[in-house]
Amino acid sequence: SAVISQKPSRDICQRGTSLTIQCQVDSQVTMMFWYRQQPGQSLTLIATANQGSEATYESGFVIDKFPISRPNLTFSTLTVSNMSPEDSSIYLCSVAEAHETKWVYEQYFGPGTRLTVT
Amino acid sequence: ELKVEQNPLFLSMQEGKNYTIYCNYSTTSDRLYWYRQDPGKSLESLFVLLSNGAVKQEGRLMASLDTKARLSTLHITAAVHDLSATYFCAAAKLNTGTASKLTFGTGTRLQVTL
Numbered sequence: 087s088a089v090i091s092q093k094p095s096r097d098i099c100q101r102g103t104s105l106t107i108q109c110q111v112d113s114q115v116t117m118m119f120w121y122r123q124q125p126g127q128s129l130t131l132i133a134t135a136n137q138g139s140e141a142t143y144e145s146g147f148v149i150d151k152f153p154i155s156r157p158n159l160t161f162s163t164l165t166v167s168n169m170s171p172e173d174s175s176i177y178l179c180s181v182a183e184a185h186e187t188k189w190v191y192e193q194y195f196g197p198g199t200r201l202t203v204t
Numbered sequence: 205e206l207k208v209e210q211n212p213l214f215l216s217m218q219e220g221k222n223y224t225i226y227c228n229y230s231t232t233s234d235r236l237y238w239y240r241q242d243p244g245k246s247l248e249s250l251f252v253l254l255s256n257g258a259v260k261q262e263g264r265l266m267a268s269l270d271t272k273a274r275l276s277t278l279h280i281t282a283a284v285h286d287l288s289a290t291y292f293c294a295a296a297k298l299n300t301g302t303a304s305k306l307t308f309g310t311g312t313r314l315q316v317t318l
Contacts, residue, residue: 195247
């Protein structure tokens with residue numbers, strides 16, 4: 087399975103600032119996703135990071151707040167802009183790899199970035 | 205809109221006992237995932253279930269899928285303390301693309317006591 091790393095692993099930021107989270111994969115992957123996990127909650131998909139084109143955002147998430155880049159098949163960034171305390175969450179990068187059955191994809195998750203906004 | 209519900213939300217069980225976590229999803233899904241998350245850690249993939257009647261087992265964990273009932277179960281046999289974690293199920297929306305987006309359940313926090 088793909089090995090996924092994220093930077094930073096955690097950060098404490100002031101409201102109104104922005105933070106860019108990096109996701110690096112050790113192999114080329116077609117699909118990359120960004121999820122948010124609020125404290126004690128489940129995971130919510132923010133967007134699909136598309137290589138060479140604009141990310142596809144889920145309902146409730148917008149590009150101005152969460153701009154995403156995907157310059158190649160091994161790297162993506164998520165920026166959390168103009169942060170407020172409600173943005174305090176764990177942000178996880180995820181990649182999809184072909185399963186033993188080619189039309190099915192396994193999804194693996196990075197270690198996460200724990201963000202606290204004060 | 206695909207919705208996924210898990211129950212129970214919290215489960216405290218003694219070592220050696222058996223129990224089942226239930227995962228219901230609201231609309232047709234083409235696959236069902238189970239993940240484990242330890243405190244402060246990321247998600248570890250446990251199972252991917254693809255078709256009706258699918259059953260997979262790894263150690264003391266067994267997962268099954270009933271697509272007609274839109275139900276998946278994660279059965280724990282003779283629990284041990286090391287199984288203490290939060291377990292998530294996730295269903296994949298049918299997509300025209302080659303990969304599907306996951307919708308996660310609420311999670312079940314499992315605590316196995318000695």
